[in-house]
Amino acid sequence: MATSTVENYIKQIYLLQQNTSGERVSVGKLAAMMGVVPGTATSMVKALADSELVEYEPRAGLRLTRGGEQLALHVLRRHRLVELFLVNVLGLDWSEVHEEAEDLEHAISDKVLNKIDAYLNSPQFDPHGDPIPSARGKVPDMECRSIADCPVGRSFRISRITDQDSKFLQFAERNGLTPGVTIRITDRNSEADAVTIHVSGRRVMLGTSAATKILVEDKAARTR
Amino acid sequence: MATSTVENYIKQIYLLQQNTSGERVSVGKLAAMMGVVPGTATSMVKALADSELVEYEPRAGLRLTRGGEQLALHVLRRHRLVELFLVNVLGLDWSEVHEEAEDLEHAISDKVLNKIDAYLNSPQFDPHGDPIPSARGKVPDMECRSIADCPVGRSFRISRITDQDSKFLQFAERNGLTPGVTIRITDRNSEADAVTIHVSGRRVMLGTSAATKILVEDKAARTR
DNA sequence: ATAATAATTTTGAATGCTCAAAATATAGAG
């Protein structure tokens, strides 16, 4: 069985691969995300390669194998189902559940996971709008782009917030920027590096780097 | 912070102390319960003594300090609240929740624990009738003795099953021997080493070693 | 009191994960 350290590395590699759309991940980036010194990442990656969870070309980077991806998806499934459970059933705030799930994702058996899944009615998205992989490793797809590159004047539905930082999530919540909410993009000023949106009457200004973290889809889009 | 290994040792020492009513625990017994070789227990115990969780007299045995006891009670609180939650909310079988809780007890934060406690209405006993220590470390007291040494002819209410083995728990459940149930002791045969009881019409025979694991209290006893 | 037995501790080594610091490879600038 994979230790929770291994699960964390694999999960992180998966997430890095997502960002760079499938490119090889560099050992340095991985080390930075894991909060370890580069040498540590190197030796861990070698171990992961020995267990056939990643393909590793020294100095060129690494990529998950099929098995590694399966493991990553399984960990993410646990993480995200737990997050949703904590919010919907136990009433924790969405800004704090990421931290909690970081530990729980390694301690939950399939038996309990399936009960949670059933209790929640096999949901497809967690409280931040992140897709919950199915038990068989299928990821619900979502077409969405960030507020930072949406056309001005149109309305959208917020589908996902891609930052787990609790300060940011609290800010988003205070301003009504949560998944499911409809917003209208009213102005973009590339000099000021800012976007103005309207959300339930209020007017909110976002710098580009914040806007990038909020993903939306067309108003007409599928039910969530 | 205590590692989960440390938490497990401390918990086990506490449970051993309970059985031997406060006597010093021997390193050998501890090793056996933890499933490690005696030398391992010795070195762990030394480390626990360094952290002031136990008092340790080489060759004479060990005892929890006040701090150690606090930690044990906190772990037990997590374990037992989780067990009850798994049974009452997620619908797991009482025979399987002990295993599940073994991992979860180390991964649950106080924040989540308090939510669970509130959700369950600050319960005092887990599904096996084991007392749940309060957040401040108070253990609800229960007066009870085992079926093995109860007078014949009287009725009692089952209050606790002191064996987490899932086979035994399944057997108990099949025969209606669960906390809250009323039984009547109809015969004791010390030659055969057996007790006969009646539970909801049925007649069940128990060897002494099984009978010892089932604790009862007077019919009139407090609500559970 | 002594020898045998049982419990405990010590020693030396392994595993998994980590760091600090030195060595090495690669890419870009001149």
Place this chain on the structure above:
DNA sequence: CTCTATATTTTGAGCATTCAAAATTATTAT
């Protein structure tokens, strides 16, 4: 094409936990 800055890997070491096997101590029976 060579030099330098940057990324990566290697090396040596430490911590927590474990085992196997040897050494020590305590207990019991004679």
